Amino acid sequence: MTTYSDSDIISAGFSYQELVSANITPNFVDDSVYIQRRLRAQFNIPLIRNSVENPYTQFTKEQLDMRRKMEVLKYDTGSKKGKLTKKDKWAQLVRGNYNTNRMSIPADARVSLSSITAGIPGDPIQMVENSQVPLYGLKSNNSAPGTGTEYVEDVPDWSVSYDINRICFPLLAQNTTKLSTLYIRPSIKSPYYTYRYTTPIVANIQGVYLPIDTSGSIITATVSPLVFKVYYNESQVQNNINMVSSLTNNTVQIKLTPQVDTTDPTIETYNFSANIKIGDLIANNVFLYTSPNYVYTFRLSYNVDINITGSNSAMSSANIEKRIQYRLISNPDTASSSLNQVNCVFLTNEVPSANGNSLISI
Numbered sequence: 228m229t230t231y232s233d234s235d236i237i238s239a240g241f242s243y244q245e246l247v248s249a250n251i252t253p254n255f256v257d258d259s260v261y262i263q264r265r266l267r268a269q270f271n272i273p274l275i276r277n278s279v280e281n282p283y284t285q286f287t288k289e290q291l292d293m294r295r296k297m298e299v300l301k302y303d304t305g306s307k308k309g310k311l312t313k314k315d316k317w318a319q320l321v322r323g324n325y326n327t328n329r330m331s332i333p334a335d336a337r338v339s340l341s342s343i344t345a346g347i348p349g350d351p352i353q354m355v356e357n358s359q360v361p362l363y364g365l366k367s368n369n370s371a372p373g374t375g376t377e378y379v380e381d382v383p384d385w386s387v388s389y390d391i392n393r394i395c396f397p398l399l400a401q402n403t404t405k406l407s408t409l410y411i412r413p414s415i416k417s418p419y420y421t422y423r424y425t426t427p428i429v430a431n432i433q434g435v436y437l438p439i440d441t442s443g444s445i446i447t448a449t450v451s452p453l454v455f456k457v458y459y460n461e462s463q464v465q466n467n468i469n470m471v472s473s474l475t476n477n478t479v480q481i482k483l484t485p486q487v488d489t490t491d492p493t494i495e496t497y498n499f500s501a502n503i504k505i506g507d508l509i510a511n512n513v514f515l516y517t518s519p520n521y522v523y524t525f526r527l528s529y530n531v532d533i534n535i536t537g538s539n540s541a542m543s544s545a546n547i548e549k550r551i552q553y554r555l556i557s558n559p560d561t562a563s564s565s566l567n568q569v570n571c572v573f574l575t576n577e578v579p580s581a582n583g584n585s586l587i588s589i
Contacts, residue, residue: 262461263460263520263521266408266410266524267410270386270408283361283363286360290357291360291364293354293356293357293360294356294357294360294361294363295364296347296354297354297355297356300340339353339354339355340354340355342354383414384411384412384415384416385409385410385517385586386409386412387408387409387410387584387586388407388408388410389406389407389557389584390407391558392558392560392563393405393556393557393558394554394556395527395529395554395555395557397529397553398528398530403456403526403528404526404527404528405526406526406527406558407426407525407558408525409515409522409523409524409525409586410520411517411518411519412519412520413520414519415518415519417517418518419514419515419517420514420517420588421512421513421588421589422510422513422514422586422587422588423509423510423511423512423513423586423587423588424455424513424525424586425507425509425582425583426507426558426583426584427504427506427557427558427559427580428474428475428506428507428508428555428556428557428580429502429504429505429555429563430448430479430502430503430505431500431501431502431552431553431554431556432446432448432479432501432554433498433499433500433551433552433553434446434483434498434499434500434547434550434552435498435552436498436550437497437498437542437550438497438542439540439541439542440497440540441485441497441538441540442483442484442485442539442540443482443537443538443539444535444536444537444538444539444547445480445481445483445535445536446481446482446535446551447479447533447534447535448479448531448532448533448551448553449477449478449531449532449534450474450477450529450530450531450555451477451532452529453472453473453477453508453527453529454472454528454529455470455472455508455510455525455526455527456525456526456527456528457513457515457523457525458523458524458525458526459521459523464523466514467512467514469512469514470510470511470514471510471511471512472508472510472511473508473509474505474507475505475506475509475578476505476506477505478575479505479573480574481499481501481568481572481573481574481575482537482572482574483499483570483571484571485570497570498569498570499569500569500570500571501568501569501571501573502556502563502564502565502566502567503566503567503573503575503577504564504566504579505578506580506581507580507581507582507583508527508557510525511589529555531553533548535547535548
């Protein structure tokens, strides 16, 4: 039985891009304010650019606009109300505009009014009030104290952003892979909580650069140990002494069945790959202080033991092991979670996720 180390996994052919995708990055100088702001930004919900649609489909836009204009003309909002100067009075006399303030009486609604007479700039139009048209889109500055109804929005106490198809590599120099981000919202009701965290997991195992036939070999991959970690900024939270993390199924077993194709010597005929659901990653008793606007990241660290039996290949088991790549994929999409078997068959049954993505207080 062999335990993977850094050099073993890198020699198995993990690309630099795969390491970047796994969010494996070196430590950097702590800047608490900047890190918290950067993490919190992913929970920002921008304002919706709302295009208001006319709810009164039986009326045209022109009719609604006219009704609104006539309503505005009923009220004097000018700064010179009741204090017309000689120039204002002379301008009214010249324009014939003696009715600057519309009178709000029923008979007035049936009187057509020229826009010029009403003092409205632009091309002249005839304006008439139609009481059958609803008043829509009028902004009012008036308020009626004591008559409002309080609206209380149902805001969650916390929000979690789960990274999709997050590739988690075995332990590499104590680095961990970020799975998700927790944002404590201002509506939080308690200064601390104990949580239960779950997310679906898929196991991916591949054999690369296999130059000879390995038919009949049985590969057993066991994840051990598995450590769920909580980080505040770039520092691990150390108060989770009772936390327990586990996988629904931590062991995957496959049998190699390569199909030899001698028609194209450039094809790697003995390589294999497989995906299988292994249930959920479950972390219990995750204790966190929940001050408003705190942001935590959840991360995973693990190692994998590879054991090969039944091999009749001329290649030693140790050499085969070094050519095997093993990954866990958290929160997989439909494509990544589909059962896949290339040049191999699973001897392990699929275990679908029972809980999905969840973070609940316990």
